Amino acid sequence: MPVLSRNDSSVLGRWWWTVDRWTLFSVAALIGFGYVMMLAASPAVAERIGQSRDIFILKQVVFLAIAGLLVIGVSLLTPRGIRRVALAGCTIALAMTAATMLVGVEIKGARRWIALPGLSLQPSEFLKPCFAVVAAWLINEGRRTPRFPGMPIACGLFALIAVVLKSQPDIGMLAVIAAVFFAQLYLAGLNLFLVGMGVLGLGSAAGAAYLLFPHVRSRVERFLDPSTGDSYQVRTALEAFGNGGLLGRGPGEGHVKDILPDAHADFVFAVAGEEFGMLVCLIILGIFAFIVIRALLRQLQEQDLFIVLASSGLAVGFGLQAFVNMGSSLHLIPTKGMTLPFVSYGGSSALAVALGIGMLLALTRRRNHGDLV
C-alpha cells in the first residue's frame, strides 16, 4: 500500500483518507478467503464444470481481481455519482432480468441467467444493490421535494421487480429485495401500524410462496422435518462441519466438496468448516457481522437521509445474503441457494457484490455537508 500523505489532494489521496478503511480491509480479507476457498474447492468443481483446473482458477482469479478493482473504483464516486450509477444499473438490470424470460438459460427449472462469453450473468444480482440505492433516493426525494411522488414510485418499482422475479421464478432473491426495501421503509420512519402491516404482508407472501411454489414448499417441509424428504445436502453439510471440528481437517482434506454439487457456491461455508474448522468460520462470520453492523451504526452520525437509507439498504442486503448462505448450510433456515459474498465461487455474484460494497464505501466516506473532506 503506497503511503499517501494526508495532504495529498489527488483523487486517490482524498479517497484513502476519507474511505472507511476498516470496511475496506474487511472486504479485502473476504476476497482473500475467496481465493483460498476457490483453491480448496477447485479440483472438485473444475471436474464438475468440465473445465481444466488452470482455466478454472484463472477465471476466478480474474473475477476476484475485477471485483476488487470494482469495489475501489465505485467507492471513488460521489454520492451523486452513485445515484446515477444505481439508476442506470437498476434500469439495465431490470431490463435484463425481464429479458431472461426470453433469452435466458434455463438451469434447474428457473430462467435467471443470461449467457455471456466467459460467464453466465444473473442480472437480478445487480438489481439488488442498485434498487436499494434507487429506492433510498426516491424515498428521500419524496420527503424533500413537495409533490414529488417518491414513495408511490418506489412502491411501483418494487411491485414491477416483484412481478418479474416471481415469474422467473426467483423467490429467494425476491425475498431479499423485499426485506431490504421493507427495512428501508422502516428506517425512513414508516409508522408502526404500517410496519406491522408490512410484516404481516411479508408473512402472508411467504405463506403464498409456500402454497404456490412446489420447490419452496418441499424445501420448507424438509427443513421442518428432515425425515419427510431428501435432506441429504443439509445433512452432508452438517456432517462436514462436524468432521471439521475446531481446527478443520486441513486444506484439501475435506470431501464434502466432492459430494455436494453446489459446494463451491451455496455450501462453501461447509467446505470452509470441514477443511479449516470452526475458528476460521468464526472469523468469516465475524467479518460479515463487523461490516454490516459497522455500516449500520455509522449511519447514526449521518445527516443525509438518502445516504442513511441507501447505505443501510446495501448493508442489509449484504448481511442478509451472508446470513441466508451460512444459515442454510448450518440448517438454521430452509435451504436457499445464495452465494456467500466474495467467498463463493462465481463471477456474476462476485461482481454484483463488489458493486454493492463499492457503493456502500462511496456513501460512507467522510464528508462535510455533502462534500468529500
Added chain:
Amino acid sequence: MTIDPESEPPQSPTTRRGTPRHGSVPLMETVWVTAPDLNRRAALERTRSRLVLAAGGFMFLFVAVLLKLVDATIIQPLPAHQPERHAAQPFSPPADEQPAQKALQHEQRAMITDRNGEILAISLPTASVYANPREVADAAEAAHKLKQVLPRLDEQTVRARLSSEKQFIYLARQITPGEQLAINRLGIPGIYFEQTEKRRYPMGRVAAQILGGVDVDGHGIAGVERFFEKRLHDDPSPLRLALDVRVQAVVRDELSRAMQEFGAIGACGIVMDVRTGEVLAMVSLPDYDANKEGEAEADARFNRAVTGMYEPGSTFKLQTASMALDSGLVHIWNQFDASHNIHIGRFTISDFEGKHRWLYLPEVLAYSSNLGAAHIAQTMGAERQRAWLRSMGMLARTGIELPEQGLPIVPPAANWRDVVTLTVGFGHGIAVSPLHVVRGTAAIANGGILPRPTIVDKDEESPQGTRVMQQSTSDTMRKLMRLVVTNGYGKSAEVPGYYPGGKTGTAEKVGHHGYKKHANVAAFTSVFPMNAPRYAVYMMLDEPHATAATHGYATAGWVAAPAAGRVIARIGPMLGLLPDLTDKAAIDASLYIPLRPGRERAPAAPVASANFRREAALRMTAGPATSHDPAR
C-alpha cells in the same frame, strides 16, 4: 440549522461532535428552527433509533449463526455417514463379544442334513460389496479399479450405476474373501461390504429338487428350504431329513442307468420306510446341481415324485384287490371273467396277452388282467371304490413337507360313471403322484396302516398312521405281491434273500388327443422283504424305449422291475438287512400262495427262472402290436 442572531452568547457552549475544539461552531441554547427542518430532524432521530434496532436485529441473526456453528462443529458434531452405520455394523469390532456371537448365530441359516448327519445344505459366510454412489467421487476411476479385481463386472454398467443419484447399489453379491480383501485394498470411498451368507449344497445333484434352493437374500424358494423357511431361519440347530444320501445315490445311479439304457426322457424313484412313512430316497431325473439352481431347466427342477401326476396303471390293481378282499365281498378263490372283452359305451377293455378264460384273483394280479380288475371293481361299485380311494389318500395331497406336492387328477363324483369305476380298477382315468402309489403300496404291505409320508427324520419305529384295512387282508396281499415277482410280470425284480414283492404298471401317457400310443410310463412298485416288510421301493421310467435286450418291450416288467431289483440288492445291506438264504424254504413257504387253488406247489427258484424265460419268449412272438389296450 439557523441561529438566532439576537440571542445571548452561550454560557456553556456545546460543540458539534467530531469537530475540533478550536474553531468549533458553538451551538446556542436557544435556536430557531424552521418547521420542515424540525420535522426532518425528528425523522432522523427516529431513523437513528431504528438503525440501532436494525443493527441489533443483525446482531441477533449473526449470534444465532455463531451458536449454531459452535454447536455443529464442537458441541454436537454430526458423525459422518450415519445412514451407513447400520449396514456397516457387523464389521465394527463388537464391544461385547457374547451378544455379537449370538446375533451371528441367529442370522446363520440352519444346516440341512440327511438322517445320518451328512450335510446336504449349509450356509457359508460371504460378503456382498455395495456402494453409496453419492459418496463415490470418481465413478470412472472406481469402476476401472473394481473391474481389475472383479473381472466379471461390466465396467460401463458399473460406471453408469456409480454415477447415479442413488444411495445404495449392489456391485457384486457373494464375493470371495480374497476379492473382499482386494477391493478393500483399493480404498475407494463410498464402497462398503455387507456380511451375508451363501447357501451351499455339498452333495450337488443329490436330492436337488427336495432341497429346493434359496434366493440371493437367503430366503427359501422351493423344496425343503421353502417349506421350512421359518424353522431354518429361527432355529439354528440342523434340520435332519429322513433321506439317506447313500440310498439316494443308489436310486439315482440305477435310475440314470435305466434311463440311459432305455432312452427315457425322465425317471423317478422313491424308497420309503413302510412303517413310518419316512422317505429315504426320492429321485427325479433329469436333475441339476443344487448349487446352480438358477441355471437349471424347468424340466430338471420338476419333482416327478410329488408334482408329476401319472396314471398309475396296473400298480393300482393292488388297490382294487385289497379293497375287494378287505370288504369280504370277494374271496381269494373267486373267479373273474377274462374271456371276453368288455364293451362299455365307446370303450373296449381288453387284456394284454390275455388268457381268454376265467381267472382266479391271484392270476388277475400275476397276469395283470385288466378284465379281471375291471370285473372286481364292478363287483365293488363306485361308492365303495371312492370311499376306499379316499381312505388310501388317493384323492388328496399326500401331506409330505414339500411345497411342490400336487393334487391328484380325479374325475368328480358326479362324473364317476360305470366306465370310470371299471378303468380306475386297473389304474386308468385317474392320475396320482408316484408318492401316492408308494404310500398305498406301503399301507398294503405293512399290515394295513396308511403312513403319512414325511421327508423329515422321525424317531418312532412303530407304524404311524391310520388303519385302512384288516391285518389279514394285508397278509394275503403280501403273498399276492410276492407271487407277482415269483410267477408274474415282476420276475426280474427278484433278489435272492430279500424276498421282494410288488406290481408292475405300464400306462400310456395322455396327450392332447387321447392316449399316446408309443409313450409309456413304466413303473414298478415293490416292498421288501415281503416276510417282514421294511422298505417300499418304487422305480419309474418316463417314455422308455425298447431295446434288443428287452425283445422289443418297453413295459414295466422289462425296464423298471430290474432296476428295482438292483436297488434292493444294493440298499438292503446299507439299511442293515442282510439277505436271508438260510431260512429260504421256511420264508418261501410262509409267503406261498398258488395261482389257482390246489394246482401248484411252491416252485423252486430254477424252475421259476425257466418259467420266466419261456414266458418271455412267448411274449416276444406275440409282439407288442397285438394290443391297443393302454394297460398291460
